[in-house]
């Protein structure tokens with residue numbers, strides 16, 4: 001099974017000694033690493049400074065291993081593809097073994113990085129590719145799989161021999177952040193692909209003249225500056241017949257940017273119940289006890305419809321003990337454990353050493369929190385002011401992105417491996433700066449800063465009593481408690497106000513924050529303010545049902561009236577609602 005095998009990083013680490021001596025043709029390896037975005041310009045420059053081939057080989061291996069699993073996998077793929085030129089024959093069986101393992105994994109295990117189809121899903125990425133519509137908007141909550149859907153579209157397109165579309169361009173948030181891109185040509189050719197200089201003009205002309213053969217994907221739009229190149233593409237002022245696919249989070253759907261954008265809208269739902277079961281069966285089937293823990297735990301199961309959470313659960317469940325299984329599972333707690341696990345792996349530590357190590361590294365971690373917060377406030381994923389040494393602990397959470405600014409210059413930014421991690425770090429910063437919380441509460445009510453709500457729900461989770469022991473190595477315990485004491489009432493007062501005359505307050509968001517906070521007192525206060533009547537009026541996904549039933553379950557002596565007349569609720573969701581039945585009246 002894929003999960004029982006050695007990781008690519010381990011595979012490399014074990015062979016490091018032999019590779020340092022027996023890798024050949026280093027320039028070819030380096031060029032490939034550059035093309036696959038494993039190495040950036042800084043790495044190349046630093047390598048030039050190494051004097052001997054041996055030193056260079058050591059550097060290459062150490063950097064790749066440090067850059068993590070994906071980099072190691074790409075490196076091994078390069079070695080396999082070029083082995084006749086780059087590896088001593090003695091190492092050919094070693095690399096072939098890795099290559100066959102990859103094929104085996106892909107054939108037998110449809111998961112890992114592969115796209116997981118939902119049973120009975122009404123639409124597939126293939127359908128989206130075939131649609132004739134010129135504008136497609138893909139919407140969903142964080143981590144539910146929007147990026148994965150568009151990447152699967154790209155993958156399907158790249159695999160096709162008889163393509164109907166000639167060009168497909170994908171731009172992620174780090175590119176979208178550069179509203180100032182100078183021209184269409186530089187956007188298309190300077191970010192990822194560069195046609196040979198001699199062809200560049202012809203290719204560009206072909207794209208412009210036959211824009212009906214072009215698909216442009218903007219992944220993770222938050223806003224686009226009016227009249228920027230990106231805005232003009234979206235509105236078909238440039239490449240008038242191109243198909244534009246945009247992904248955004250649910251709260252951005254109502255942004256004025258999309259008011260006049262005639263569009264076909266697709267909502268990404270995440271894993272279906274069937275997909276969740278198949279996924280866990282494939283990852284944990286070898287351990288029926290663990291498998292059972294998840295499948296029978298309604299909260300964990302409901303969280304798993306967000307694929308990102310399902311992946312985290314698999315990693316965390318291995319550390320299961322009675323406490324792990326016997327208390328409610330919040331999203332924030334999973335992030336705290338992932339944070340601590342990353343620290344543990346980076347420092348090569350044992351579990352019991354993590355707190356001490358974190359205390360020692362506080363000075364490195366706090367600037368990362370601050371940078372995350374500032375970048376999130378500005379809806380930016382590149383940490384513009386952040387610099388730290390490659391060996392710092394912070395790099396365990398970051399990837400490097402290099403953008404070419406001109407033919408002779410490039411800029412390298414740090415960015416979090418996933419944007420939800422950036423939001424988690426932003427919440428950590430707020431936890432250490434309680435004076436700023438009230439301002440953020442107010443800002444969240446504005447269109448411009450609505451996105452900060454994701455940070456606040458993490459903040460609620462960080463304030464949960466259960467999590468304090470995991471955080472007190474970074475923040476004083478009494479400060480966390482003090483913040484928690486005053487925040488509840490402020491939070492409820494702020495969020496229970498309708499956002500505008502036409503818009504009700506967001507009941508489900510408030511319930512999710514209360515679930516993260518895990519406080520009976522806060523739930524009672526909320527139910528009191530609601531007069532024990534809840535009317536969601538929208539379809540509920542399993543995790544929303546989990547939060548809602550938790551809040552209802554906190555009403556000890558009063559029944560809560562819940563009106564589900566206008567809601568669709570999944571079976572898992574309904575089970576959870578019914579499990580708090582003594583407190584509920586329909």
Ligand SMILES: Nc1ncnc2c1ncn2[C@@H]1O[C@H](COP(=O)(O)OP(=O)(O)OP(=O)(O)O)[C@@H](O)[C@H]1O
Nearest residue numbers: 114115116141142143144145146147148307308420
């Ligand atoms: N259908 C799927 N099959 C396999 N993996 C998936 C699927 N959907 C999501 N994932 C995995 O879940 C993680 C999060 O997905 P993704 O980045 O696509 O979410 P997102 O909706 O774009 O999140 P955000 O709004 O935070 O950008 C990724 O690691 C991705 O590989």
